[in-house]
Amino acid sequence: MATATFIPVEEYLHTSYRPDVDYVDGELQERNLGEQWHSLVQGMIVTIFKQHRKDWGLRSLTEQRVQVTPGRFRVPDVCAVRSTDPIIPILNTPPVLCVEVLSPEDRFQRTLVRARDFIGMGTPYVWIIDPESRQIHIMDASGDPVQLRGDVLTLPGTPVHISVAEIFEEIDEAPTA
Numbered sequence: 619m620a621t622a623t624f625i626p627v628e629e630y631l632h633t634s635y636r637p638d639v640d641y642v643d644g645e646l647q648e649r650n651l652g653e654q655w656h657s658l659v660q661g662m663i664v665t666i667f668k669q670h671r672k673d674w675g676l677r678s679l680t681e682q683r684v685q686v687t688p689g690r691f692r693v694p695d696v697c698a699v700r701s702t703d704p705i706i707p708i709l710n711t712p713p714v715l716c717v718e719v720l721s722p723e724d725r726f727q728r729t730l731v732r733a734r735d736f737i738g739m740g741t742p743y744v745w746i747i748d749p750e751s752r753q754i755h756i757m758d759a760s761g762d763p764v765q766l767r768g769d770v771l772t773l774p775g776t777p778v779h780i781s782v783a784e785i786f787e788e789i790d791e792a793p794t795a
Contacts, residue, residue, distance in 0.1 A: 627689060631708070638681055640732070641691040649693060650721040655749035658788045659719045660695050663747075666780055667698055674778050675701045676714060685710040686735040694736065695719045698773075712740035715773055720748045733757050743773055752786060 624644035667678035697713035755763035
């Protein structure tokens with residue numbers, strides 16, 4: 619059984635990891651990076667937010683370090699912040715939204731732990747998207763994921779509305795192997 623190597627937070631903050639990793643109470647945790655489905659869904663969400671950034675008043679960020687507690691840093695696939703928020707190296711205030719796109723190796727329960735860290739810091743909503751099954755779960759302050767039953771994702775209190783079909787559009791148009 620391998621033992622975890624603990625590093626100080628300052629070392630984490632001053633080291634570049636390729637790809638970036640989560641830092642959880644002194645331990646580095648690898649993030650499962652996606653295959654093409656993961657990348658396409660992540661890119662589409664960012665594209666949609668960028669197309670509507672002025673109307674929605676939100677800026678989308680990919681793989682941005684977010685300090686969820688003094689000893690925890692998570693790296694969501696996508697997050698959205700208010701356009702009026704200052705640009706800073708590491709977010710230490712809650713994003714409006716964090717999005718986790720599942721990779722084939724991801725376990726839903728592990729992703730819930732990550733999502734609850736975002737909710738715990740005050741992020742009002744987390745979307746968990748599974749490109750393979752097309753299931754989308756929404757988590758709010760309750761901390762309980764609820765499967766999306768409709769065909770539009772919204773962010774209450776904002777003008778954000780995204781068609782689920784639009785998220786998967788590029789995948790649906792591509793030839794299958």
